[in-house]
Amino acid sequence: MAELRVRNLHAGYSRDIDILRGLDVTAREGLLTTIIGANGVGKSTLLKTIIGQLRPHTGTIRFGETDMVGVKTRDLVRMGIAYVPQKHAIFADMSVQENVEMASWAFRGDRARAAAAIETVFRRASFLRDFRNKRAGLMSGGQQRLMQLELALMSDPELLLIDEPTVGLDPKRAGQIYAHLRRLVTEEKRTVLMVDQNVISGTDVADYIYVLELGANKLEGTKKTFDEEYREAISDWLF
Numbered sequence: 001m002a003e004l005r006v007r008n009l010h011a012g013y014s015r016d017i018d019i020l021r022g023l024d025v026t027a028r029e030g031l032l033t034t035i036i037g038a039n040g041v042g043k044s045t046l047l048k049t050i051i052g053q054l055r056p057h058t059g060t061i062r063f064g065e066t067d068m069v070g071v072k073t074r075d076l077v078r079m080g081i082a083y084v085p086q087k088h089a090i091f092a093d094m095s096v097q098e099n100v101e102m103a104s105w106a107f108r109g110d111r112a113r114a115a116a117a118i119e120t121v122f123r124r125a126s127f128l129r130d131f132r133n134k135r136a137g138l139m140s141g142g143q144q145r146l147m148q149l150e151l152a153l154m155s156d157p158e159l160l161l162i163d164e165p166t167v168g169l170d171p172k173r174a175g176q177i178y179a180h181l182r183r184l185v186t187e188e189k190r191t192v193l194m195v196d197q198n199v200i201s202g203t204d205v206a207d208y209i210y211v212l213e214l215g216a217n218k219l220e221g222t223k224k225t226f227d228e229e230y231r232e233a234i235s236d237w238l239f
Contacts, residue, residue: 003064003191004025004026005061006023006025006026006059007061007062008024009023009046009060010023010059011049011059012057013054019042020056020215023215024217027193028208029191030191031191032185033194034194034210035195035211036195036197036210037213039197041212044195047195050068051083052073063079081160083152083162084163084165090147090148092136093135095131096139097133099147103154106155117155121151141169142172160192162193163195164194164195167197179205182205203226204223208220211230
């Protein structure tokens with residue numbers, strides 16, 4: 001396993017304007033790291049820079065011993081990294097079976113491995129069996145999000161990068177998503193880095209927490225530290 005280390009990161013959508021301003025973040029091995037902050041502070045920009053959709057102006061991004069600056073997004077799977085975007089990345093008019101088959105593209109040269117990965121999805125997320133031959137859009141938003149997570153896991157990644165995992169979901173469905181993420185860390189020993197606007201739930205499931213302000217680090221610490229020292233202040237500050 002390897003940890004992700006972001007150091008002194010400056011990045012943005014224009015060469016002359018930095019959204020991220022010297023950001024430092026570490027996704028530690030086998031832990032769930034949550035990044036919180038108000039809208040526009042650079043949370044999603046950070047993930048887009050890590051996965052290669054944006055090139056940093058300055059700074060370093062390393063996953064283990066690999067320099068990720070300049071890495072193509074399509075190479076993430078090979079590196080052991082999966083990215084789950086905020087928007088549901090499924091084909092609503094296609095069946096669940098067809099969606100899962102499309103997600104097995106990384107194994108297109110190995111039919112046996114692709115078939116095994118497909119069956120693993122239906123074994124891990126048993127509710128998908130009821131929708132296997134139905135349109136994916138018939139599932140609830142929470143079910144679609146869970147399927148999206150399972151599709152990301154098909155490549156057996158060491159690191160999961162997740163953007164706003166529960167946006168638009170009701171509290172019950174959101175709770176299921178957070179519980180699933182927690183299981184991935186505690187039971188499967190995966191490393192998770194997620195950005196979240198849900199201060200309470202997003203930090204409740206975290207092992208380590210970063211708070212961003214204007215594209216830079218404001219606070220960081222373990223969940224225990226936040227529970228004892230920062231939670232009330234952070235809630236007041238964000239809202």
